[in-house]
Every structure is written in structure tokens, then in C-alpha cells.
Amino acid sequence: MFVSKKENKSFVCSECGFKSVKWLGRCPECGMWDTFILEKEEEKRPDAIKPLSVDEIKLDNFFRIKFFDNSLNRIFGGGLVKGSLVLLAGNPGAGKSTLSLKIIEKLPDDINVLYFSSEESFQQIKMRTDRVLKNKNFKIISSNFFEDLVNDENLLNSVDLIIIDSIQMVGSERIPTIAGSPTTVKYIMGELIRIAKKKNISVIIIGHITKDGSVAGPKTLEHLVDVILYLDTLQNENLRILKSNKNRFGSTDEMAIFKMDEGGLTSIENIDKLNLSDSDRVGRAISCTVEGSMPIALEIESLIFYSKYGVPQRVPTGINIRRMQMLVGICEKYLGVGFGNMDIFINVSNGISIKDPQIDLPVIVSMVSSFKNKIISKESAFIGEVGLTGDLRASGNLDLRIKHLENIGIKKVYIPDVEKIKTKVEVVRIKNIKQIKEIL
Incomplete structure (x- = not known):
């Protein structure tokens, strides 16, 4: 035997x-x-790589893959870099898989794509593709084993972009642990980096996030990738915001806005129409922030009334609560406004989260407007950071902000007292927050 x-x-x-x-x-x-x-x-070790000086390294014209979409080009820093690893994370239902199909749709026709799905069958992907994509053909693998992706050398040599949906559901025959475990994720990421750099293939990895908003899995996952993008739902449930949290090849302050409908995600280049109302209102002030290279006009709304509870509420949406409390203190100190026994609610239009200190002035104006029941003109805008002494400070991109406000029809802009700015709108310079009393 x-x-x-x-x-x-x-x-x-x-x-x-x-x-x-x-x-x-x-x-x-x-x-x-x-x-x-x-x-x-054991694999045969390749010949030793000789070091190159910076001047010897040449970048050809095809180092970045350009999309037929300005929003995607901007968020990737000018296009998708070949050989890069991109992590796309977001809440369940945010539209990560739909966004990956939009990325495929906006690629040039000569870019070959391989879509590796560990969550959907071939038929399910086909149904979604027929609904979202038009006249786009690409290869699909439906499997939970990483080896089904990397063992076909001819397949890897024929593609320019690999999309993995999602990394937490991919296991390996070489790793006895379950898919998504730290050991499995580390091994797969190491292999993906080796393949991407060796074959100059771009890789987009879709990842889940935890309850606290961080990417599920080991922190190594975030360190190893070149770009991290977060997709989130705005207050308007049909709108999605894509933000860059890490980008080795571009700015980390960029963002893009998309609208979700039956046909998938559609880029919104002009979000100002969604952010601004068309009438004069109490408790509302218009401003302009800059995300990366993108100016965005927005409304700051405040609602202030006497509290019915023992402890007054301070509820901001879109701005930091500590920043809000500081601005409340500045109002009480320098404007003589008593907010002590009042509830204060502040909202940024469409639920956009803003960290820009240049919206301090419009926040104060909207609060005082609501407190005094004073209407603010829809043709006026406010820009400026307010210090603890009440003095106003300006930061970069002031020219860009004012130019953008001018383009959307703003007639008067209140700004810190800085050098002369060339603009057609009326500019009112403010040195200290006390000058706001003249307006309100």
C-alpha cells in the first residue's frame, strides 16, 4: 500500500x-x-538596488491617472498616483462601494480595473453596476481569499487599478486566523504594498470604521497606506462629503461633495446654492471657508432663547463646543450681551463640520442677531478670527474668500483691518469686536 x-x-x-x-x-x-x-x-533575492540622486529620478506624464471629474482630481491631489495605496473608509451605507464605481466610471478608457469583492457575489455586483455605470467594462473577482487575487501573475500584469471591497472580509490560506484579524490584515497589506510598488499598480482599499469613527483593524493599516479618504453623510441625507485625512501626494485639507440618487453619486461643484437661503433672516450670518483649494460659502445660524431648565444648553452643530463657549464669553465681555440664563443653538448649513477660526466673526454676529432679533442682510458676509481681547485677526486665503463671495452676489464684506484688497464689493474693516455694535 x-x-x-x-x-x-x-x-x-x-x-x-x-x-x-x-x-x-x-x-x-x-x-x-x-x-x-x-x-x-524562500524566494530568490533580486539584485541589489542602486541608490539614485533626486536629479536622476524622472517623472513621466503618466505618473498620475487623471479622472474626468474635477472633484476626484482635487481630492487625490491632482489625480490617482500610480503604485499608491488608498484607504477609503466610511460608515455603513455611506456609499463607499458606490463611490468606487464612480471612480471607475470617471477613469480613462485605457485604464484596466480589477474589482475584488469579498462581500458581494458576481451577480450582486452586476446588478449594482448596471444601475450605476454606463458603458464601462472591468474585471471582477468575488472571493474571500487573498490568493485568488495574487496567484494569477498574468492578471496582475494586465491591470492598472485594483479595488478591494472590503479589506476586513479578506482572509488568506497562509494565515490560520479569521479574516480581518490584525495578523491577516498586516500580511495582506504587506503583500499589497509589494505588488503595488513592483508592478506600478494603484490599489484602493475599502475599509469599515468603528463606533468611535476610527478605521477598524490595526493602526498599522492607516500607517501603511499613502492616502486616507473618509466618506460621510451630511445633515441632508442625500449629500455625501469626501474628506482627505492623509495624502502623501497632495493636500490633506481637500474635500468633495456628492449627491446620492438612483444613478449613484454625482459631484457637486457649486454647493453654495445648497448652503445659502435667499432671504434676510434673524440669527443668520454668511461667511466663506476654504477647504484645501476649494472656497465654500456657508450660513451660520443661531437660535437663542430663555432656558426652561436649571442649566442652560449650549448645542453647536458643525463647530467645536469649546470654541463656541469662548465666543459666548467674548460676547458677554465686550458686547455686554447676557447669555447666562439662555439656551444657545448654533448650526452650520447642511451640517458641514468647520474647524476654520475665520468663522468666529459670523458666529458672534449670528448669536447677537438672534439675541436682539436683528435681521442681517443676505448681501452681507463676515470673515475673521476673534481673539480673547476682542481683536480680529486675518489668516491666509482672504483674497480667495472675498473673490468667491463677490461671485455669488455678496455686496458688503466685514473683515479684519488688513492691507488693501482689490475687490468690487464694499469692504468694512473691523479692528475690535466692539465695532459690531454699530451693525447690530
């Missing part, structure tokens, strides 16, 4: 390199848990 020889396998700890003939949950050498992976056969 013929008895087949048992295949020799060994497992190695990914932390310390300790080897074992069988898989172990805990490494006896370093004490780490869930770190054993199946040892690879």
Missing part, C-alpha cells in the same frame, strides 16, 4: 521570527498572540 509523504509545513511568528511545526495561538518566545503565519518558500 502506497502512503503519501506528509507535506512539511512550518509556521513563523510575524513579530519575533520564532518557528514552529504547527500553528500556535501564543508565541512562546515573545508572548504575542495571534501572530503565527505559514512560512513562505
